[in-house]
Amino acid sequence: MTTLDTGPTTAPRPSFFNDPVVRGIVYQVLVAVLLVAFIVWIVGNTATNLAAQNKSTGFDFLWKTAGFDISFSLIPWTRASIYWEAFLVGITNTLLVAFVGIIAATILGFTIGIARLSSNFIVSSLATIYVETIRNIPLLLQLFFWYFAVLKAMPAVRDSIQLPLESFINQRGIFVPKPIPDPQFGFVWIGIALAIIGVIVLRTWAKRRLEATGKRFPVFLTSLAVLIAIPTIVWFASGASVEFEPPVLERFNFKGGLQLPPEFVALLFGLTIYTASFIAETVRGGIQAVSRGQTEAAMSLGLKEGDRLRLVIVPQAMRVIVPPLTSQYLNLTKNSSLGAAIGYPELVNVFSGTALNQTGRAIECIALTMLVYLTFSLLTSAIMNWYNARVSLVER
């Protein structure tokens, strides 16, 4: 009698060439070999080409004198500075325009995003027109428009247009009074720092008390009061003062004051206005993503309007808004490289442009430039991952 073999069976082993494990190894080895061959080929070509052009390689040029001018710099820059410093100037200029741009774009973007959801027909239409117009026009074109068609078309220095607060605008940029804090002003900074620490302590305490006893404490108003009061008291107590040095028109140019070069202003305008349109869409999407039921649930719990927004709607909307918002910030930082097209001395302009042309070290310059952006990007995504892990829904 033959019996059915009901004992444990092992899966039939595929033939050697059909085994997924073997195939996987073969494919990977193949790809790796091809990649290495490709890299060797490129490196070989590059070495031959560089040798033919009599060009040297290496990062030693970073410690050589640069010998060119940079029109706008936050850190001291002279023609005698070295390339390494040019690199730093580029980074600081990029960070400056990105930082100011991010703040301005956030404010503008949130305003317009909320305006798009307004029940007021005129307000929401204006916001829609803004978003749909700005979003669909290349940033570079907008920069050209601001720089060549608006700022460069401003009157000459002699016919400067006067703005409020002793500011002037002309071809060479915007001139504003320069604040000159006296030495005593250091105390005010300490006061501000103290106030911020105080607010943090206050918030923690208020939250603990709320959780322990259920008693609310008006944190926002108190914080505001603390933030204003402490520095003001310190200001008057220390007798610190800030003088403003207004720009004065001399024979050929303004003297004194703070000059914002037109390249900076154009880049800032362009980046802010362009990015704000994307942020507005992000904000709108985030608020709309919170379902109406959440509002109704909050109402039925008896929360009043402000609490409803603060405790229910905004936290949920922020979870949707923040990830794309950060990538917009990153985009703004990357887009600031377009400043090179209008002559704002940011990283790409200074380092992949002028420095590269002067030294001929193409690979080194471009690699360093890319490295900086890569660092920004990795930092941002690290922060993002941390945030996402913190706010992500805990699901059953």
Next chain:
Amino acid sequence: MSDIGFVRADLVPAKPAPNRTTGAVAWAQKNLFATPLDTVLTLLGILFLVWVVPPLFNFFIGHAVGPYGTVEECRALDAGACWAYIYNEMEFFIYGFYDIPEQWRPNIVFALGALLLVPLLIPKVPFKRANAILFLVVYPIVSYFLLAGGVFGLTEIPTEKWGGLLVTLIISVVGITLSFPLGIILALGRQSNLPVIKTLCIAFIELIRAVPLITILFMASIMLPLFMPQGTTVDKFLRALVGVTLFTSAYMAEVVRGGLQAIPRGQYEAGASLGLGYWQRMYFIILPQALKHVIPGIVNNFISLFKDTSLVYIVGMKDLLEAVKTKNDSALEWQSANTATTGYLFAAMVFWVFCFSMSRYSMFMERRLNTGYKR
């Protein structure tokens, strides 16, 4: 029998008409003057419009110099936009330095492109597959030979002479067509469970996405010639294409990955249990579903690519924006206060029309594709 206590003898007086809930007044009450704050905002908005619209109208139409105007009119003190400048330089803005007697060739390419693209975009038109092959494979080859010439008795026209809208369109269409398959491969590689391939794909995607396009183009324009064997010259146009394609493929990969992740695991398993191999599984089961999900994302990518083509000036190509800028700076015979502004506004309008229609199309597709998934 009839012990009804009370029968009303007279009619109930008519109630006052309810407040209108339709019509202009009700609409205005609801949308413009609902609360005091709304009223203030409305008034501010109207003030803003009154402040902004008339000058804009005067600039664009009222005081503008029409297409047949002269430069003297454009130089008048109160003149608005100088459309005559655009009209006269139109050829340059569309074709760049492309030889004038040969401009029928780009025209045919434009017409052919529209002829193939429009039926592809309308969902109801049949023969999508044939149409797609024609548009994505046959059309580029035909266009290349038609534009570059050198065969069939056509005069050769080097890519340095191409320019204007022609270049903008070619780079964006070729960029998207090439980066799409590349992006799919990268996305599949990123999902792969072979560590070497996965790492490579992640490294490529993240590196490209981390840096601005401008640096990639710098790299393409300066380093690509260094990478090639000695003596090979890389065409400027090709450099721009390589840069733009690599850049877009990384973004495309992320869009496709979103689609792949939306496919439930069961679909992969079902494919495997049917005995399909990896590529069959991807081609017949996973990708058709995944790509359908991400059509809006692909269109959005196309919009950004279209806007980003304005950066190819880095490698020395004269795309639409660069053509306009060149003329703004060099056309001395059209020098006037508003020439540059008019030029940029014209370029902005062209870009806007393309991008806006694409975004509307993307929204239309989104609505169409959403129907099956809406709860």
